[in-house]
Amino acid sequence: MAMKCEADNCENEATVHLTEIREGEKHEMHLCEACAATKGLPGKSHYTIQQLLTGIANQTQALSQNKTRRGKDPECGVCGTTLSQFQSSGRFGCPECYVAFKDDVQSLVEKIHDSTQHCGKVPTRTSSDVAMQKDLRQLQVDLKKAIRHEEYEQAAALRDRIRKIEDLMAAGGVPSGEDTPVGKKKGKSES
């Protein structure tokens, strides 16, 4: 069942079979290892989802601009993993890499998960302010929903709870997160 490589002027047998399902459509590509390498696709027999995704990330403007702007290969201060090492393996070397490559992480994570904020389980050991930040975020989501559905009593109750938590956090010297309406508090109106 030999398949020919789909690249122009190539008579080799296709050994790299790429099936991509994007937005409900299936795209197939069959290439020989040499042409796959030319096109920048991994030709290994066992390439993983993470390599594919970081391969996609490789091709984005942002990452390559970052690298050329810095003119060198940035590295993690704790484990020494370089950005290019991460790009080829798809893996970080230590938790500090997430901080060292912050900008790249943000755009990559946005691409993969369509989000940059964790809203799931939190280790029980974590300090209470992390838990409070999480509660705050959830309440803000609920508040937006209540307003959208014109459930104003519910919205008022949620707003009270949000203010209570924000006061607690301010009293404890805890930052209440970047996207809270703290700044909007000035000139707040009762409604």
Add this chain to the structure above:
Amino acid sequence: MNLDQMILAPGEWMRGSGPEAEIVISSRVRLARNVRGYHFITRMDDAERLACEAHIHQQITDSGVANSGAYFSLHKMEPIDRKVLVERHLISKEHEDATHSRGVAVSADESVSIMVNEEDHIRLQVLQSGFQLQDAWKLCGKIDDQLESRLEYSFSPQLGYLTACPTNVGTGMRVSVMLHLPALVLTRHIEKVFQAVSKINLAVRGLYGEGTEASGHFYQISNQVTLGRSEADIVNTVETVIPTIVRYEHEARQTLLAKDRKRLEDRVWRAFGMLKYAQLLPSDESMMLLSFVRMGVQLGLLDPMTLRDVNDLFVYTQPAHLQKLCGGPLEPAERDTRRANYVREKIQKCGL
């Protein structure tokens, strides 16, 4: 509990006694965790890997989460025994193939398996027969809490549980359900399932997970996104789509029976005939034949053969299981003969 004792039973994956077990083979919830104070796997030297493994192993033992099971040190095992663990869906192929210090803790009933030093320090998996995602998640979460009370996890309030690969960051959770969909393949509607599933950001993979083919018409549906959604949300998304796919499979079977019963019966009986009489049975062919026979048994075409009989055949015709049954490693050609022998004997015992 040792491996030789374990393989006397078929294991949790093909236990076949959970809800909807005709179409839904198993449900799986996996959490990825890393312990603070250690590098991620790729940057650890041998000494650190040993230390990390020993540390986690100790805490797993002390916490009792692996429930009178066993801890397997993979680098000390025979290759064939590692393969058995892969075939029982207790470790990944990656864990099998690695060469560094690593292990897996497995509970006695094989529903819990905790890989140590795989891509992340800890890969906690709960596997349940049939369609039981909520139960699997509850148990998985509980074990996660128990381990977390003894180990400090790498965690960031913004990015969640920190994993070696950003595709797992956040909840570190992979939820998957394995389905048997032969009729959808026959009616060529399986493509529609892929498309529908990919529209809600779920992935479809083959029998042994990432990078494998859909052998035996087994397909795993799993989430891809791990950050920005709660664990309950991710479980619900996968859980919601499964009954629909199960219904499609049932409908496809009814369609085949209604529109062209003779052809369906012919396919089932031909598959059965091959299994009953073949002298050489390569592994991938055996998977396909067993798949049609499995469907045939469920449609009542192959009495007195039972679903239990077919499920057992799936387990023990796998390469490593077969070799263990036969007493040790075999060359591929010899394996094909022995597989055929085993299947013929088993069918005879069913009275067919």
